Amino acid sequence: MKSLLTYYPLYKIVTVLAGLPILIALLLATDHYMGYQERAISAEHDQETVQLILLYDNLAHNLALERGLTAGVIGAKGQGPQVEALQKQRQESDRHIAALLDFHSALLDARLLEQLKADVKSQLANLKNVREQVDALKLSLSPFTYYSNLNQLAIDNSLIMLSTIDSPSVAKLGSSLISIVIMKERAGQVRGALNGAFASKRSDAAQYTAISGYIESGRYAERSALMTMSDELGSSLNQMKNTSVWQNVLNTQQSYLSQKTSLDNLQGPAPQEWFSAATEQIKLINQLRNSIQAQMIDLSTSQAKQAESNKWSILLLSILIGLALLSSLYFSVRSLKSRVGHLTQGLAQMSAHRDLSQTLKDTGKDEISQISRSVNGLTDSIRRVLQHILNTNEHSTEQLTQIVTSSQQLGRSSQETNAKCSNIAAAMTQLSQSSVEIAQSSERALEETKLMTEKVITCQTQSLTSFRSVEALVEQIEQTQKCMKDLETDAENISKIVDTINGISEQTNLLALNAAIEAARAGEHGRGFAVVSSEVRDLAQRSKLATEHISQLLANISSNTNTAVKNMDKSREATHVTFDSVSTVKTSVAELESVIELVNQHINSIANATTEQSTASDAVDRDVDVLAEIAQNTGSLANTMNGIVSEYQHEMEEIRHQLTEFKLQ
Template structure:
C-alpha cells in the first residue's frame, strides 16, 4: 500500500488535515451563501420594503390631496381655511414621501416614474390653483370645465403613475423573494452534495487508515504466534516505511536472531554431548590405568616387604644373603621396571588430564557464549516490550479508533514477556551446566594434582629402587659388610614400603577422583541432552 510509505503521525496529520480542509471549505461556502442571503434580505428590508411603503404612502397622500381638494371646493369661510390647511399638509407630506422615494430609487424605471409623477404633480398643482382662482372669482362654469377636464386627466395620469410605481416596487420585492428562494434552494442542494461527498471521503479515509494499521498488526500477530509455536522458518518482506513496518522488521530480525541463537545452542549442545562422551571415555581409560597402577603398586609393596624380610635374614644369615643377593637384585630391578611403568602411566594420565581440562574449558567458553547470545535475546525482548509499550501509548492517544491497536500491542508485550521468561529458563539451565562444568574442572584439577603427586612418589620410589639395586650389587661384592649394614638396609626397606603404601593411597584417591569425573561427564551429557531437547521445540 502506498499509504504505508508514510509514517502513522504524518498519515494521521494528512487525514485529519484533509478533513479539516473539507470542514473549512463547507463552513466557508455556507458563510458565503449566508452572506448572499443576508445581502438579499438587507436589500429587501432596507430598500425594497421602504420603497414599497413610500410608494403606497405616496398614493395615500395623493388620495388625501384629492380628498382635501374636494373639501376645500365644498366649504366656505373658516371651514374652507381649515381644509386648506389640511390640503397644504397633505401636499407637504406628498413632497416629503416623493423626495424619500427619489433617494431610494435605484432602477431606471423607478426614476422615470418619479420624474413623470413630479411633472404631473406640478401640473396638478398649477391647475388646482387655477381652479381655486376660478372658484374665488365666481366663475363656476369655467371651474367645472377645468375640474372635469384637464384637472381630471392630470389626476388620472398621476394616479396611474403612482399605481405603476407601487406595482413596480411590489414586483421588485417579489423578484428579490424569488432570488432568495432560489439561492436558498441551491445552497441547500450544494451543502447536501458537499456533506455527502465529505462523508464518503471520511469513510474512505477511515477505511484506508484503519486497514493500514490492522493489516500489518495482523501480520505481526501471526509472526508472534508462529514464534510462540516454535516455527522460525517463515519469512516476511514488508515494503512499508511506517511504524508498523518497523515493528514487523524488528520481529523478523528477532526471529532470525532467535533462529541463529537456537542453532548455536543446538551446535553447542551437540559439541557438549560429544565432549562429554570423550571426557567419559578418557576418564574410564584413566580409571583403568589407575587400577592397573594399584595392582603394580601392590606388587611393589609385596616386593619391598620381601626385600625387608631378606635384609633381616641377612642379619641372621650372611652366607644365605650372598646366595640370595642375585635373586634380590633381580627382584629389585623388576620393581624398578614396574615403578618406571607407573611413572610412564602417570605421565600419560597427566597428559590426558590436560586434554580433559582444555576440553572442559572449551565447553565453559561455549556455555558463556550461549549466555551472551541469551543476553542479546533478552535485549531484543526488552526492545519488543518497549515497542509494544510505545504502540499502546499511541493507541491510547488515538482513543476509540486505537483500541484494536492497543490490544495487539498488549499481546506483543505479553509475547515479549514470555520470551524473557524462556530466556531466563535457558539461563538457569546454562547456569546449572556452568556449575557442573566448574565442578568437573575442579575434580579434574584435583585428579591432575594427585597424579602429579603420584608421579613424584613413583619417581622417588624409582630412585629408592635404584638405590636398592646398587646396595644389592654392593652386597654381592661385599658380603662381609652385609651383616654390619643389614640393620640400615632394613630401615631403608621399611621407608620404601611406607612410601609405596602412600603411593597406593594416592592412586586410590586418584581413582576415586576419576570416578567422580566420569559421573560429572555423564551428568554433563545428560544436561546437553536436555538442552538439545529444549531447542528441538523450535523449527529452524
C-alpha cells in the first residue's frame, strides 16, 4: 500500500482521501434526509388518521344525541319540544355523515378506507327508514338497537384506524379518546334503557342483563382510559367522578341493579329526572372527550410540522455543509499542489547545483511549512558541518605534521626507555633480595611474640583464679558478718526473755511470802500451805540466780559478738581492697595480652608486606622486561605510523577538494 501511494501526486491522494469521507457524509446526510422525509410522511399520515378518527368520533357522538332525543320523542308520543330538537340534531348528524363520507386521503390505505366506508354506508342505508318509523310512531325496527350498532361500528372503525398510527404519543391519546367515547356510548345506552324502564315502572331479565352489561363495559372503558391517559387528564376524570351529578347517576344505576328480584315493580326516579341527570353526566364525559380531541389535533399537527421542519432543516444544513466541505477541499488541494510544487522545485535546484545557500519559504504552521523549516535547518546544519569539516581538515593537516614529528621523537624515546629498563631490572633484583631477609627476620620476631603470648595467657589464667578465690572469700565474709549480726540480735532477744523470767521469779517470791504469812495466820491448818510456799520461794530464788547467770553469759556473748562483727567489718574491707587489686591485675594482664596481639599483627603485616614486596619486585622485574620489549615495538610502530600518516595526508587533500565544490555562502 505504501509503495502504491508513491506512484501518485500528493494532492491527488489528498483529494481522494478527503473526498471519500465528504461523499460518504453527503450520502449519509441524504439518507438522514430520507429518514426525516419518511417521518414527515408518517406524521402527515398520523395527522390524517387522527382526522378520520375524529370524524368517526363525531359521528358516534351525534348519533348518540339523536338516539337520546329519539327515545324522548317516542316516550312523549311525538309531542313536545323534543320533536324540534330531534329535527335539528338529525341535520347535525347528516352534516357529520357527509363529512365522513367525503373524507379522502392520499396517505391512508385506500382499500381499508373504502372497506370501512362501505360498512358504514351499509348501516346508514336504514337510517331514513328508522327516522320515518320514529316520526310515524310505528316501530318495526328498534331505534335504540340501530343507533347503538351504528355507534359501535364507528368505534370499531376508530380502533382499526388507531392501530395504523406510528407515533406512540398520538396512539396513546387516541386510545384514551376511544375509551372515553366508549364510556360516553355506554352512558347513553344506560340512559336510554333506564329511561324506558323508569317510565314503565317495570323491567325484565333481558333488559336487566343488557343494562348491567352496558354499565360493566363502561367501567372497563373507564379503567382503560385511566391507564392510558396523562396525569392531567386522569385527574380531570377523577374530579368528574367526584361530582354530585356523577355520584347521583351511579347511585341510580346501583339502585336499579339491586332490584333484580323485583323488576315487575321497579322503583326509581321520574324519567325526566333520570334523563336530565344522565345527560349531565354525558356532558361531563363529552367535555373530557373534546379536551382529548383538541390535544390529539394539536399533537399530530405539531409533530407533522416538526417533522417537516426537521426535513427541510437537515436538507439545508446538508447542502451548506457539503458546499463548505467541497470548497475547503478545493482550496486546500489547490494550495497544497502549489506549495508542494515550490518545495520540490527548490529542493531540485539545491540538489542540481549543490547550492546550500538557498532557503525554502517556511511561513505557516502546516506540515509543508514544518518540512521547509526542517529542510532549512538541515541545510544550515550541513553548511555548518561542511564548514567545520573544512576547518577540521586544515587543522588535521597541521596535526598530521605534528604526528610525524612526534612519531620520530617516539622512536628515539623508545630506545632511551629500553636502556633505562635494564638499569631498573638490576635495582629490582637487589630489592628482592633485601625483602627476603626482612621476611625471615619478621618470622623470628613472630615466633618470640607467640611465646610471650602463651606466658601472658598463663598469667591471666592464674590472676583469674585468684580473682575468683578473693571473690568467694568476700562472699563468705559477708555471710559470716550477717550470721554474727543475727546472733547479736538473738542474744538481745534472749536477754529480754531472761528479764521477763526474772520478773516472774520476783513476783513468785512475793506470792510465796504472802502465802507464808497467810499460812502463819491460819495456824495449824496452814502448815501444809506454808511448806509449799517455802518450796516455791526456794524455786523462785534459784530461778533468779539462774537468770542472773544467763544474763551474765548473754552479756559476754553480746560483747564477743560485737567484737567479732567489728573484726569481720575490718576483714571485709581488707578483702574488698584485695579484690580490687586482683581485679586491676586481671585487667592489666588482659590489656597486655591485647598489646602483644597487636604487636603480633604488626609483625605479621611486616612479614606479609615484605613477602608481597618480594613478589612485587619479581613482577616489576618481569614488567621491566615486557616494557623493554614494548619500547622496541613502539619504535617499529612509530616507523609504520610515519607511512600511514603520509597516506592520510594525501586523502585529506582529496576530501578538501570535494568539499570546495559545495556552495556554502
